[in-house]
Amino acid sequence: xxxxxxxxxxxxxxxxxxxxxxxxxxxxxxxxxxxxxxxxxxxxxxxxxxxxxxxxxxxxxxxxxxxxxxxxxxxxxxxxxxxxxxxxxxxxxxxxxxxxxxxxxxxxxxxxxxxxxxxxxxxxxxxxxxxxxxxxxxxxxxxxxxxxxxxxxxxxxxxxxxxxxxxxxxxxxxxxxxxxxxxxxxxxxxxxxxxxxxxxxxxxxxxxxxxxxxxxxxxxxxxxxxxxxxxxxxxxxxxxxxxxxxxxxxxxxxxxxxxxxxxxxxxxxxxxxxxxxxxxxxxxxxxxxxxxxxxxxxxxxxxxxxxxxxxxxxxxxxxxxxxxx
Numbered sequence: 001x002x003x004x005x006x007x008x009x010x011x012x013x014x015x016x017x018x019x020x021x022x023x024x025x026x027x028x029x030x031x032x033x034x035x036x037x038x039x040x041x042x043x044x045x046x047x048x049x050x051x052x053x054x055x056x057x058x059x060x061x062x063x064x065x066x067x068x069x070x071x072x073x074x075x076x077x078x079x080x081x082x083x084x085x086x087x088x089x090x091x092x093x094x095x096x097x098x099x100x101x102x103x104x105x106x107x108x109x110x111x112x113x114x115x116x117x118x119x120x121x122x123x124x125x126x127x128x129x130x131x132x133x134x135x136x137x138x139x140x141x142x143x144x145x146x147x148x149x150x151x152x153x154x155x156x157x158x159x160x161x162x163x164x165x166x167x168x169x170x171x172x173x174x175x176x177x178x179x180x181x182x183x184x185x186x187x188x189x190x191x192x193x194x195x196x197x198x199x200x201x202x203x204x205x206x207x208x209x210x211x212x213x214x215x216x217x218x219x220x221x222x223x224x225x226x227x228x229x230x231x232x233x234x235x236x237x238x239x240x241x242x243x244x245x246x247x248x249x250x251x252x253x254x255x256x257x258x259x260x261x262x263x264x265x266x267x268x269x270x271x272x273x274x275x276x277x278x279x280x281x282x283x284x285x286x287x288x289x290x291x292x293x294x295x296x297x298x299x300x301x302x303x304x305x306x307x308x309x310x311x312x313x314x315x316x317x318x319x320x321x322x323x324x325x
Contacts, residue, residue: 001026001153001183002047006056009042009207016042018207019056026152027180031198031215032187035306039207040187041081044155047185048078061152074103077151077182081158083142087131091122091141094130095148102149116144119174121167135162143171147178154178155185160193172197191299201298205306219296225250227294228277230263234286239263242280248273 002024009017017039024030034040045051047058049069057064063071086094095113104112117126120140125133130141139162146154156175160168168190175197178184186198194201195215203211211218232239236254243252243265251266267273274293281288 001028001061002185003059004043004047004056005058007043007046007053007058008055009039009046009051010054016207017046017053020204020207020209022202022209022212024183024185026183028200029175029179029184029186029198031194031201032185032204033191033194033201033302034204038204038306040204041157042207043204044078044080044157044185044187047072048076048155049073050078074149075152077146077149077154079142079146079154079156079159081161083138084145085130085138085141088129090127090129091133091144092117092126094141095144098145099148104149112148112150116148119147119177120144121170136164136167139163140167140171143174147182151182153183153185157187158189159186160188160190168193191297191302195298203302203305210305211301215298218301219298225296226267226269226272228265228267228274229290229292229294230261230265230277230281230288231290232261232263232281232286232288233259234284235259236261236263236286238284239281239286242284246273246276246280 004020004022007017007020008015020039020043032040032044042051046053047060047065049065049072052066057066059065060072061075063075065072086097089097092113095116096109099109099112100106117123120143122137122140122144125137130138133141139159143156143159146156159175160171163171172193175184175186179199186194188194198215200214201212201218202209213221236256240252240254243249248268248271249265250268253264255262255264265277272293274291278288278291
């Protein structure tokens with residue numbers, strides 16, 4: 001549905017997007033991730049025909065974004081980071097206007113507006129002026145204008161900005177419900193949202209793709225280790241000796257306060273050894289109050305791929321300059 005080949009954008013001497021290559025399959029939800037300044041918004045603007053690339057090509061639904069820009073725009077629903085709203089119009093009036101300029105026929109227009117209003121939870125606000133809406137509801141109107149013409153491709157730049165937790169869940173469910181019939185590119189800094197919504201991710205750094213795969217594969221390739229945190233009470237020495245013989249243990253850290261202990265254990269591989277650890281604790285006579293298992297997350301992968309040596313040096317400098325507590 002979307003094919004990007006060697007896409008590049010320069011602003012004078014600044015290289016904002018550098019030789020991007022990726023594809024998005026029909027019906028897929030793709031998470032498009034990167035730190036601030038990585039080139040995400042510039043890429044999305046090129047895909048939507050908002051600005052031309054310096055070089056390279058991108059095709060949406062088979063149409064070239066440069067040579068067939070109008071055809072591309074007709075097939076895309078786009079929500080930029082700041083929704084393009086006319087604040088003096090009502091919600092319903094604005095959506096009718098958007099539907100008309102996006103080519104929805106007069107006979108279908110009311111039905112499409114009703115559908116978008118319902119999907120975005122705007123029923124009680126449809127006759128209200130946009131300027132009187134809260135930021136969260138204005139964001140919903142922005143999503144409604146992106147989907148009102150039923151485009152095959154939807155590009156969403158930070159769609160949950162300004163929403164409360166309940167609204168975020170509703171928007172997440174809306175995005176997931178659109179998959180299959182629509183191909184979606186979702187850019188956001190809320191990585192748990194990506195994990196719960198997207199089929200696959202593309203991560204860019206300094207205008208270049210640094211990773212593209214399913215979330216599970218990226219996580220498994222990043223760090224094939226598992227960490228357990230055990231909260232215990234009792235005499236710890238028998239457990240220390242037993243853990244020295246436990247298969248796959250790569251590290252043990254202990255924090256103790258009297259007879260209470262927090263043991264952090266790192267093991268090689270993805271196999272869950274929680275039951276064996278529980279049995280071992282019982283055998284050594286300790287009381288086990290809590291055990292948590294943790295593997296690498298998308299956030300860990302993101303930080304690993306986008307944290308540069310300069311970032312680490314700046315962080316170290318800040319730490320070195322801190323006064324001791």
